[in-house]
Amino acid sequence: xxxxxxxxxxxxxxxxxxxxxxxxxxxxxxxxxxxxxxxxxxxxxxxxxxxxxxxxxxxxxxxxxxxxxxxxxxxxxxxxxxxxxxxxxxxxxxxxxxxxxxxxxxxxxxxxxxxxxxxxxxxxxxxxxxxxxxxxxxxxxxxxxxxxxxxxxxxxxxxxxxxxxxxxxxxxxxxxxxxx
Amino acid sequence: xxxxxxxxxxxxxxxxxxxxxxxxxxxxxxxxxxxxxxxxxxxxxxxxxxxxxxxxxxxxxxxxxxxxxxxxxxxxxxxxxxxxxxxxxxxxxxxxxxxxxxxxxxxxxxxxxxxxxxxxxxxxxxxxxxxxxxxxxxxxxxxxxxxxxxxxxxxxxxxxxxxxxxxxxxxxxxxxxxxx
Amino acid sequence: xxxxxxxxxxxxxxxxxxxxxxxxxxxxxxxxxxxxxxxxxxxxxxxxxxxxxxxxxxxxxxxxxxxxxxxxxxxxxxxxxxxxxxxxxxxxxxxxxxxxxxxxxxxxxxxxxxxxxxxxxxxxxxxxxxxxxxxxxxxxxxxxxxxxxxxxxxxxxxxxxxxxxxxxxxxxxxxxxxxx
Amino acid sequence: xxxxxxxxxxxxxxxxxxxxxxxxxxxxxxxxxxxxxxxxxxxxxxxxxxxxxxxxxxxxxxxxxxxxxxxxxxxxxxxxxxxxxxxxxxxxxxxxxxxxxxxxxxxxxxxxxxxxxxxxxxxxxxxxxxxxxxxxxxxxxxxxxxxxxxxxxxxxxxxxxxxxxxxxxxxxxxxxxxxx
DNA sequence: GATGAATGAGCGTTCATTCAT
DNA sequence: GATGAATGAACGCTCATTCAT
Numbered sequence: 070x071x072x073x074x075x076x077x078x079x080x081x082x083x084x085x086x087x088x089x090x091x092x093x094x095x096x097x098x099x100x101x102x103x104x105x106x107x108x109x110x111x112x113x114x115x116x117x118x119x120x121x122x123x124x125x126x127x128x129x130x131x132x133x134x135x136x137x138x139x140x141x142x143x144x145x146x147x148x149x150x151x152x153x154x155x156x157x158x159x160x161x162x163x164x165x166x167x168x169x170x171x172x173x174x175x176x177x178x179x180x181x182x183x184x185x186x187x188x189x190x191x192x193x194x195x196x197x198x199x200x201x202x203x204x205x206x207x208x209x210x211x212x213x214x215x216x217x218x219x220x221x222x223x224x225x226x227x228x229x230x231x232x233x234x235x236x237x238x239x240x241x242x243x244x245x246x247x248x249x
Numbered sequence: 250x251x252x253x254x255x256x257x258x259x260x261x262x263x264x265x266x267x268x269x270x271x272x273x274x275x276x277x278x279x280x281x282x283x284x285x286x287x288x289x290x291x292x293x294x295x296x297x298x299x300x301x302x303x304x305x306x307x308x309x310x311x312x313x314x315x316x317x318x319x320x321x322x323x324x325x326x327x328x329x330x331x332x333x334x335x336x337x338x339x340x341x342x343x344x345x346x347x348x349x350x351x352x353x354x355x356x357x358x359x360x361x362x363x364x365x366x367x368x369x370x371x372x373x374x375x376x377x378x379x380x381x382x383x384x385x386x387x388x389x390x391x392x393x394x395x396x397x398x399x400x401x402x403x404x405x406x407x408x409x410x411x412x413x414x415x416x417x418x419x420x421x422x423x424x425x426x427x428x429x
Numbered sequence: 430x431x432x433x434x435x436x437x438x439x440x441x442x443x444x445x446x447x448x449x450x451x452x453x454x455x456x457x458x459x460x461x462x463x464x465x466x467x468x469x470x471x472x473x474x475x476x477x478x479x480x481x482x483x484x485x486x487x488x489x490x491x492x493x494x495x496x497x498x499x500x501x502x503x504x505x506x507x508x509x510x511x512x513x514x515x516x517x518x519x520x521x522x523x524x525x526x527x528x529x530x531x532x533x534x535x536x537x538x539x540x541x542x543x544x545x546x547x548x549x550x551x552x553x554x555x556x557x558x559x560x561x562x563x564x565x566x567x568x569x570x571x572x573x574x575x576x577x578x579x580x581x582x583x584x585x586x587x588x589x590x591x592x593x594x595x596x597x598x599x600x601x602x603x604x605x606x607x608x609x
Numbered sequence: 610x611x612x613x614x615x616x617x618x619x620x621x622x623x624x625x626x627x628x629x630x631x632x633x634x635x636x637x638x639x640x641x642x643x644x645x646x647x648x649x650x651x652x653x654x655x656x657x658x659x660x661x662x663x664x665x666x667x668x669x670x671x672x673x674x675x676x677x678x679x680x681x682x683x684x685x686x687x688x689x690x691x692x693x694x695x696x697x698x699x700x701x702x703x704x705x706x707x708x709x710x711x712x713x714x715x716x717x718x719x720x721x722x723x724x725x726x727x728x729x730x731x732x733x734x735x736x737x738x739x740x741x742x743x744x745x746x747x748x749x750x751x752x753x754x755x756x757x758x759x760x761x762x763x764x765x766x767x768x769x770x771x772x773x774x775x776x777x778x779x780x781x782x783x784x785x786x787x788x789x
Numbered sequence: 790g791a792t793g794a795a796t797g798a799g800c801g802t803t804c805a806t807t808c809a810t
Numbered sequence: 811g812a813t814g815a816a817t818g819a820a821c822g823c824t825c826a827t828t829c830a831t
Contacts, residue, residue: 081348083263086800097817099803108801167347168261172406179408204418207409208400212422215399219391226352228359229387238384242392246426266825268793277792278827288826441708443623446821457796458823468822527707528621532766539768564778567769571759572782579751586712588719589747598744602752606786626804628814637813638806648805 070115078160082112082168109170116165116174119158126151127187137195138244144188145217145240152221153231159221179207201247212246250295257292258340262348289350296345296354299338304366306331311367317375318424324368325397325420332401333411339401359387368394381427392426430475438520442472442528469530476525476534479518486511487547497555498604504548505577505600512581513591519581539567561607572606610655617652618700622708649710656705656714659698664726666691671727677735678784684728685757685780692761693771699761719747741787752786
């Protein structure tokens, strides 16, 4: 999965042929197919793994007792820092999100109401308490997080050099975008 | 180029073989290669064309005499409405942005200082006047526009049903994100 | 199609990879796919072609005015001689018949009542006239023709050396098998 | 061997990968290779086993004291009934006969003069007594038995519904084909 | 200038066979 | 003796690109 992630990150799905994944992983092609039914399967599982890692990262030092705003800032900052510190992970994430895989995955999230992640829980709590704008959850999530990922991308590609202070101010901007 | 855009929008770059583009365009493959050196060339020119169309759309009814805030709201709304009304165009845009083409294109923009578009001009004006946060231009642009495109995507994929009123409130959120 | 037939005849369907067919035909793989959608398609069309050739062979010097018995003997002899004189054709035929292709093809024949060939017409005429045993058409066909093909096979593989005289006596045996 | 036979019968040699055979047999792939040197070896031995079962079936109630005609009718009927009652066995037989395995096997039979089976003995006796046509043994065998197997196939594939009476009349046809 | 047949490297996937455990 | 993970050559098929017509 590491090999797959790196190659997809570097060259996109098309630039990650199974033979190359195998070579980088130091195994034969056949071996991959012992653990993953298809290339799609490999990609999807790799993504699930990555998502799990990110969520577990967010849970570290999570400000349980603090107001919702602080929780959001923690999550957004953590996400941004994670992406910046692991460019491969971010780039894979991006490829995944803007592919049929990602669309299907999100569709399941949105319509399946799989609101089990801390992010979704936090936002629903915020909506109930009325401290964020009265907009659909999906819209709030985009207002809040799409800049985070976009900034990570710009940093990784060298379009900006983000530092802790700027990150702090930026995610506060994200909060203002949704806060009532 | 229309044929290419539609096919890329529907199926991604891989789902748009030159033969299929030719067929949809009602010409032969050879003819495409007379006007575009490579497939990449076709894609890049198609994107340039699309970008031009979007900018010209923004210039319609542009509130020249109004404050910067209004100008921004006009631009953001126009962009969102354009994407929503032309899903193919949006989807092509998305494919392009998250591909090596898009990265190269943006790199040229950022480092080439090709700040000729109304958007870049507007933001530089806003920075000079100090009415937006003191953050790098690139960061401001992401805070302001990445949610717009993300929302367009969600609407097109059916994850939300945006109406004029929601769009207005959402782009105001975008403004708050960057405004001092 | 000739290349495909030869290779299938020599090595079976598995021994006839598209790359090898292409090589023997003196074209590239891609070229085959311009004329045949899939390998299956190539095989099926090759068979149809062969069948047409055999039927047209049977029509030569067809004893129109003679009794049914003579017509049958002509057909059976022609088939046997054709197979013997074109071992590749026979071997391809055999491979085809004993494969899913052949089963599907026969199913269509039997249930689709596609009784347009001279053979089916002849047998139905014979059944109506009551000069053959009162058995299902399918059974009569097997009694009459399966030995013909089996003998062709044995000759081609060198298990017997058939001559005109033996062939005559053998197909008379086939006739006795079905004649009342 | 049972697992191999079933899978080959159902899907042909290609549809019977060793891993699948192993799984169906409830053993590991390695274990198969302990008892059979290669896949070919497994197939050939499985065939030999089947052939033995069929011969032993023919010997049951064999009309030792009756004329040759009755012996033939018994053998042919038994073969047909065996195939019909065990479609898997028949289908494996068919796959085998029309493959390189089958050709090699028959070649050995014909040229090795391995005439030990009751069938070969019966026919040689009949030839010596002059009660069958004066044709090569191989030809007589095809005239007599190829329709039997072909009919079994048609029955199994649902092209005819054979009953005891029809079977009786059909094998009498086979006898007439060879009888002087 | 336009055509589209031809090319062939490359892709995802399979499977007979091996061998360390 | 039994296991099953590992191997990698081979397969059917695709598609960007070329070039004779």
